[in-house]
Amino acid sequence: MNKTTFAHGQLKSIVERIERLEEEKKVIAGDIKExxxxxxxxxxxxxxxxxxxxxxxxxxxxxxxEESMLDVYLAALGMIPGAGEEAA
Incomplete structure (x- = not known):
């Protein structure tokens, strides 16, 4: 078996594995939706x-x-009652 034949076989195997996993992912996504x-x-x-x-x-x-950054952003937008807006 030469390198080219091996590479083609390896590539085909990888593509087929990815296709099987994509199909499994679709089934799992459907289960989650249910x-x-x-x-x-x-x-x-x-x-x-x-x-x-x-x-x-x-x-x-x-x-x-994440919550701290959300509070900073909300305060900056005046969306938190009592948290004075900073000068823009």
Whole structure:
């Protein structure tokens, strides 16, 4: 087997593995969509549920930093009651 034949075989194998994984990803995405639909049918707010899932992926320090930056931005936009706007 020469290098070109090996490279073609390797490339084909990689492409086929990626295609299988993409198909699995589609199936999993469909399963996740069904769970969100079930949650919605049971009265849960799926937008909030997605935010909870997002927050659970982060560690405490990362969440605190994000919340702190959000507070800074909201205060700068005058969206936090009692937090005086800085001069623009």
């Amino acid at each position: 769970v969100y639909a079930e949650a919605k049918a049971n009265g849960f707010d799926t937008k909030i549920l997605r935010k909870v899932i997002s927050l659970r992926k982060k560690d405490a320090a990362e969440r605190e930093e």
